[in-house]
Amino acid sequence: MFRSRVATLGVAALVLTACGGNSAEAPQKKTELTLYNDKGAWTKYFDEMGALSKQQIGLGMKPTGYTDSAQYQAFIKASFRTKVKPDLFTWQTGGMLEEVVKQKQVADTTAIWQEAIKAGDLSQDLLPYYTVGGKQYCVPMNVAYWGMFYNKQIFDKYGLKPPQTWDDLVATAETLKKNGVKAFYHTSVLFSFVWFEQLMAGTDPDLYDRLATGKAKYTDPGVVQVMERWKQLIDAGYFINPGDKTDPGDVLKNGKAAMVSFGSWFNTSMTTRDMKAGTDYDFFVIPNVNPALPKTSMIFESGPLCSLAKAADPEAGQKYLKWWTTAQAQEKWATSRGDVSANPKVTIDDKALGTVTKDAGSGKYRLVNRYFEATPPPVLTAALDGFSKFVTEPGTYKEVLETIQKAADEYWSTHQ
Numbered sequence: 217m218f219r220s221r222v223a224t225l226g227v228a229a230l231v232l233t234a235c236g237g238n239s240a241e242a243p244q245k246k247t248e249l250t251l252y253n254d255k256g257a258w259t260k261y262f263d264e265m266g267a268l269s270k271q272q273i274g275l276g277m278k279p280t281g282y283t284d285s286a287q288y289q290a291f292i293k294a295s296f297r298t299k300v301k302p303d304l305f306t307w308q309t310g311g312m313l314e315e316v317v318k319q320k321q322v323a324d325t326t327a328i329w330q331e332a333i334k335a336g337d338l339s340q341d342l343l344p345y346y347t348v349g350g351k352q353y354c355v356p357m358n359v360a361y362w363g364m365f366y367n368k369q370i371f372d373k374y375g376l377k378p379p380q381t382w383d384d385l386v387a388t389a390e391t392l393k394k395n396g397v398k399a400f401y402h403t404s405v406l407f408s409f410v411w412f413e414q415l416m417a418g419t420d421p422d423l424y425d426r427l428a429t430g431k432a433k434y435t436d437p438g439v440v441q442v443m444e445r446w447k448q449l450i451d452a453g454y455f456i457n458p459g460d461k462t463d464p465g466d467v468l469k470n471g472k473a474a475m476v477s478f479g480s481w482f483n484t485s486m487t488t489r490d491m492k493a494g495t496d497y498d499f500f501v502i503p504n505v506n507p508a509l510p511k512t513s514m515i516f517e518s519g520p521l522c523s524l525a526k527a528a529d530p531e532a533g534q535k536y537l538k539w540w541t542t543a544q545a546q547e548k549w550a551t552s553r554g555d556v557s558a559n560p561k562v563t564i565d566d567k568a569l570g571t572v573t574k575d576a577g578s579g580k581y582r583l584v585n586r587y588f589e590a591t592p593p594p595v596l597t598a599a600l601d602g603f604s605k606f607v608t609e610p611g612t613y614k615e616v617l618e619t620i621q622k623a624a625d626e627y628w629s630t631h632q
Contacts (some may be wrong), residue, residue, distance in 0.1 A: 222474060223373070246529040248276035249303035249520075249536055251578035252295075256281030258484070261552050263542075268548050275532055277304070285406060296321050301580050303527050306357055306535060307520045310589035311596075317348040322524045323530060325537060326352045330620075332541045334466050337559050339577065343360050345585070354520035355537045356558035358549075360479030361572050362414070362515035362586070363501045365486070368494070370397060370474045373581035378500035382418070385503060389454040400449075401473040404458040411449075413587035415442045417513040418505040421584055428590040434621040435507035443613040445505070445572035450610045458582055458607040465489055468497060479517055479586075480556050480569050487554040499568040501581070517586035518558065571614040592631070602610065 225363050229266050245399045251262060253337030262279035270276035276445070280302075282288035288310075295301050295321065309314060311363055329352040332338035338356070346450055348351045379385040389399035402411055416424045420443055425433035427439065449455065456473045476482065482546035483493070521540060523533030539545055543561040556564055556573045564570035566573075575581060584590075591599060604617035 224243060229471065246303065246532045247274065249532060251277050251279045251304040252302040253279055253306040253389050254282045256283035257304065263553055265549060268545065269536065269539060272544065273535060275536055287578055297596065299452045301308050301524055301527060303533055304523050305355065307373045307522050308589050309520055310520060311592040313353065313520060314348050319355050321525060322353045323525045323533060324351050324353060325355055328355060328534065328538050328541065336561060337541045337543060339560055340557060342518055346520065354522035355541050356479060357519045357521035359518045359558045360478045360481045361556065361576050362477065363466060363499055363572065364475050364477050365482055365497055365499050366475045366497060367468055367471055368498045370471055379503055381507060383507045392492060393453055397471065397473055398456045398463060399454040399612065400472045401464050401467050401476040402455045402607055404607050406600065406606040408607055409587045412444055412603055413515055414477060414502060414599055415446055415505060417515060417584040418502065420506065421513045421582055430624060430632060434617040434624060440614070443617060447610040449614055450560060450607065473627060482565060483569060484553040484556050493566050493568065499573060513584050514581040515586050516583040522567040591625050594627045595620065595624045
């Protein structure tokens, strides 16, 4: 999920904040739960959910938000070994969820899932992302579909329309370039993987999936070709400086770049900047690079909301997670942020996002698990470092792929 690159709170301060009343030494009956999260910019929305849950189920929630992902992960993992334990916390699916489940830290939510699916509050399609060893853990804090947000006023100024093909997208970028406008946002920090996953999934989604499971190599010809295409786009001058520290929400609003590729959660960045969908900005599904693919590949993610197996009040945690999946909770959560919901019953007000959500649920797109969750953590670390180097030094792409593959070889040698 998008996070500000400026950490406003240090680990020490957050640990001090967490002390008092969170010890798991003795059973407690709580009326308010702590929710630690890596989405510090969303504190307002979490506060609103805490007020609603207090009203509806008599159980409040107080968020403590981090704005630095690595710092947050370190704190949560450290909390497993201390008395300073969160009642609830946000996490990631894939290898990171499996890692904490195997440490026997996360509460089983199988019963919640079974009940929610039966009630129509959760989709069966989400189940695999939350399944480890045949059981479910956590519930969806959110879901997100990835595509392209664009500055509609810039598009209108130059007579541009959402592209229907990859060639259309490149032609749009070229038109913008000729008019002195950078087409695309990218970054060398954290989200350096965005264009790799999009190009890879839109070229050969099967190869993308094989990479994630160690059945293909980063040095394979198909991956090398994707990096070469990425390099061509950078060399053509379509991207802003990857070291630019401007918040991507401001990048889109002020026109520093005409397009920003992120998940549907980025819509919140627009609404908090008083930008209106359909007037100031809009959203389109990114066309496949390979037009012969049977379905358009769409990057998909779902972020878990978890409770601890050894929490101070495990029953309260389970009660909160069950409530979170309901339509009455999700209606508030989605509409307040201007985002989509994991609950199929919730109507999306934003026309473009509503259409994408409906189409994605109907099987129109090939949903591709976001690289951040699909890739095992040790390989991901090497890849993020590698892609960060590549966007600033595009000529190093072969060296970068070899370095990532070395990490992949090491990991898969003991995990196949």
